[in-house]
Amino acid sequence: MSINAGIDVIVSDVVEVNSLIKRFHFKRADGQQLPAFSGGAHVVIEMEDGEQRRRTPYSLMSSPFDTTDYQVSIRRDDEGRGGSLYMHREVTTGMAMKISYPANLFPLDLRARRHLLIAGGIGITPFLAQTDQLNRLSADLELHYGVRSPELGAYLPELNASLGHRLHTYYSDEKQFIDYDELLTRQPVGTHLYVCGPSPMIDATLNSARSLGWPEAHIHFEHFAKSPPGEPFVIELANSGLSVEVGREQSMLEAIEAAGVDAPYLCRGGACGQCETKVLEYDGELLHEDHWLEDDEKARGQKIMPCVSRFRGKRLVLER
């Protein structure tokens, strides 16, 4: 049995949210309740895309208090490696699929006196589940949501209804931007900060928080990297005795899995450390894309995160 057991589900609904985003509902195939989760959790969706099996993580946006279905919202990425395009083009109501058990790498810290949530674009999805959870706890929260325009702002009516004056929107087409320093300066002691969105937004928020002296334990962010496309290369897997070709649009982890080798993962976005693999030998350059390894670990070249990182060179031998 695979070390990455999953849940058989049926796509129970597909809803077009706007011109770029679709929402997918999943129910358990055996009719039972799905496992409990908390706000900020994600699942990995398996996609049988022709000869390629893709596995892509998406945040759960539905209420953690309702496990009759799971909901995720997926923004179509025409420049991506194909996961979102597959979901948008191929997935229809009634289809059987497999998803992972939920895991939470972006949990709320319920000891916080106040929760300051900052979302950009499709980064709003984990906050839909988190605001539901916080509202039920009558917790103090504020959500700041930056998006290109009201038309592309997903779930604005729902957020307005549930948060009222605690929702603050910023439309970049109208030159409205979050002033991170001003926002973070006026928070009471004991506030926890959560940010999810595009990399520049996460970086700007974290830079502001750190320069203002926010405690690291009060700063939470979700930043799943993507395995970029690149020149194909071959990995030798020492324990498995296999040579595996990694295609242009494939991650190392996908290539290892396609060769029938079971490899652990949780986020598939370079953030959790689960897929960490020992590099035994290499002649070339390790192209680290993760947020897990420290800079000195990357420089030593003894470990790699195959879910997002690549290689350029003549020879790469991994322990797997």
Ligand code: FES
């Ligand atoms: S699976 Fe999480 S870092 Fe690779």
